[in-house]
Amino acid sequence: MSRSLVHKSAKSVSGPKPADIRLEDGLSVQARAAPRDRIVSTACELFRQHGIRGIGVDAIAVAAETNKMTLYRHFGSKDDLVCETLRFTSEKAAAFWDELEAAHPNDPMARLHGWVAAKAKCLADERFGCDLANAAVELKEQGHPAHAVIENFKLAQRRRLEDLCREAGVSEPELLSDTLAMLMEGAQVSKLATGSEGPSMRFLRACEAAIASFRQPA
Amino acid sequence: MSRSLVHKSAKSVSGPKPADIRLEDGLSVQARAAPRDRIVSTACELFRQHGIRGIGVDAIAVAAETNKMTLYRHFGSKDDLVCETLRFTSEKAAAFWDELEAAHPNDPMARLHGWVAAKAKCLADERFGCDLANAAVELKEQGHPAHAVIENFKLAQRRRLEDLCREAGVSEPELLSDTLAMLMEGAQVSKLATGSEGPSMRFLRACEAAIASFRQPA
């Protein structure tokens, strides 16, 4: 199975001990984040790159420039850490929605097009799709605590997208919002399976066509 | 991580040794398949249920009513077995396309609607989505031999769907076919993440609306 041959060169990601850099007055500059935060963001990245089952807790701890013991002092188990990283990603996604709302005040239709454009950009930039959806595919054991986190996230996402469509005044907002949700989810997994030259290359055009077909006849 | 607690009751799936059932003339009836075939179909099912990384070769061998040694005589490694199961699934999918073609001779538009209906039925019946896509999500190590199998499958699927759309005489057949592909892929993963009450519940209506919006104006 060519088991997890994670690169051992996970150390020294940002010079020799950045925590040692201090000014003359003893005030620490460039202070690195607390171990717990480093662990969460590092785990987030490594889960994305290798899959949740594809990376071990020890490798995560080392990559976060700490150790397994400290990791287990903050998270009771690997499953706990998984849930925490998914929550972390969820919160970043929630912030994205707020930014979107602020970017297009009083223009719901522009907001909808803004959503499509932003998602198209995500699709082009990020190599791996939605962490939450990927976790849902990977963690099949029913009863896994991550499932609740995933469901909450997808529920909130669906509600916000539906609100967006309703405010934009399209006909059948629920159908359009679910259509867009499926297009996005499908584009992400399709890009993983087929690469950038697959169906996902027409994600933006597909979304715009869908929106156009649901526009109210004036 | 609550590691693979696969039910140990994998034995005795079809009564006591069905191979022993014989007629008086010595001709074997209900002869079970060859070990190799049993392994492939069993692995297919177990990979679906537990994920590729979530089930071990020994558990697969036992569930196929054989043993690990025989498994390794037919497949050089677990990766080999994975590729073989993906090819197996690919071939079944190819057969589906042929059936679809036979079911609607000389009526491309009916064939297109037949495709949507068939996929909607798959979506309702099967708990786990497309094996190939799931494998793409799960196996992130680049260079994994399964990626070639997956890409071939998705390429063929895309080509056939595009042909279907073109023959149906819609405007922009490529855009419609990629839209349908993303809707299908998205519905499958969305069902894994959110369950049957998520966006996938509107898969059929979304597909029909997409097709309608691309119909040639007489």
Added chain:
DNA sequence: CATAGGTGTGACCGGTCGGTAACTATTCGG
């Protein structure tokens, strides 16, 4: 300076993993 709480270190545990060796039992074609 003393103390306490968070952190680092290394060894360790039981279990499971993918994969192999050696040997026996079964089956089947000539």
Added chain:
DNA sequence: CCGAATAGTTACCGACCGGTCACACCTATG
């Protein structure tokens, strides 16, 4: 009926997994 191929059995290997232990360390605060 014999021999060759295939299948089954048991034990084993080294690696890695998630998780825990005891203990030294550091630093902030009183």
